Amino acid sequence: MLEVVALGCERDQRKLFTGLTFRLRAGDMLRIQGPNGSGKTSLLRLLCGLTQPTNGRVELFGQTLARQRDIRASKLLWIGHAAGVKALLTVEENLTWLSALHSTGETAAIGKALAAVGLRGFEDTPCHALSAGQQRRIALARLYLPNLPNLWLLDEPFTALDTAGTEQLEAHLARHCDHGGTVVLTTHHELSKRACAYVDLDLGQYTS
Missing domain, CATH: 1.10.8 (Helicase, Ruva Protein; domain 3)
Structure with a gap:
C-alpha cells in the first residue's frame, strides 16, 4: 500500500533524517516517534505528498506520489x-x-x-x-x-482529547487496521490499544 525508499528530508538547510526505508501493507499500524525537531510532521507531509523529499521516494500502491497528484486525495486521508x-x-x-x-x-x-x-x-x-x-x-x-480511503495519516491525533476521547480513538484506529485499513500516526502517547500488526518507528535513529 505504501512504500518508502531511502527517504531523506531537509528543512532550513538542516538534515532531519536520511536513509529511511519501510513498507506498509493493509492492516499495518505505524507509530512515528522521536525527539522534538526530528522530522515527524515533515515525514507525514512527505507521505501524503504535501512536500517533496530531498532524496529517495514515496510510492503509493506501486506508483510514486508525484504521478498521482490529481487522485491521491482519493487514496489517503490526512489529518494534520x-x-x-x-x-x-x-x-x-x-x-x-x-x-x-x-x-x-x-x-x-x-x-x-x-x-x-x-x-x-x-x-x-x-x-x-x-x-x-x-x-x-x-x-x-x-x-x-x-x-x-483505507490509508490514514494522522499527525498527533490525541492532542487536546480527554481520557475517554483518547481511549475511543485508540480503539477506532485499531479496528480500522484489523479490518484491512492502514494507519500511520505521530504521537508521544503510549497506545494501550493497538492493531494486531503494529510497529514503532523512532526517527531519532535516522538523524545524521
Missing part, C-alpha cells in the same frame, strides 16, 4: 496537527467542508460521525464557542464517515 476548523462556521458546516474530499457530506452521515465523537447536539454551534478538545473532535469525526 491543527484542528483545521473555521471559527465562524458551525460544527456541522465544518465537518461538511472537511469531508468534501472523501464523502458526499450527506446530513445523515455527518450526524452519525458527530455523534460518534460526542458532538450530538452541537451541530449548529459556531466553532469559536467550543473548547480545543471539541474542535479536535470535529477534525477526527472525519474518521467516522463512510467511503473513506
Whole structure:
C-alpha cells in the first residue's frame, strides 16, 4: 500500500533524517516517534505528498506520489496537527467542508460521525464557542464517515482529547487496521490499544 525508499528530508538547510526505508501493507499500524525537531510532521507531509523529499521516494500502491497528484486525495486521508476548523462556521458546516474530499457530506452521515465523537447536539454551534478538545473532535469525526480511503495519516491525533476521547480513538484506529485499513500516526502517547500488526518507528535513529 505504501512504500518508502531511502527517504531523506531537509528543512532550513538542516538534515532531519536520511536513509529511511519501510513498507506498509493493509492492516499495518505505524507509530512515528522521536525527539522534538526530528522530522515527524515533515515525514507525514512527505507521505501524503504535501512536500517533496530531498532524496529517495514515496510510492503509493506501486506508483510514486508525484504521478498521482490529481487522485491521491482519493487514496489517503490526512489529518494534520491543527484542528483545521473555521471559527465562524458551525460544527456541522465544518465537518461538511472537511469531508468534501472523501464523502458526499450527506446530513445523515455527518450526524452519525458527530455523534460518534460526542458532538450530538452541537451541530449548529459556531466553532469559536467550543473548547480545543471539541474542535479536535470535529477534525477526527472525519474518521467516522463512510467511503473513506483505507490509508490514514494522522499527525498527533490525541492532542487536546480527554481520557475517554483518547481511549475511543485508540480503539477506532485499531479496528480500522484489523479490518484491512492502514494507519500511520505521530504521537508521544503510549497506545494501550493497538492493531494486531503494529510497529514503532523512532526517527531519532535516522538523524545524521
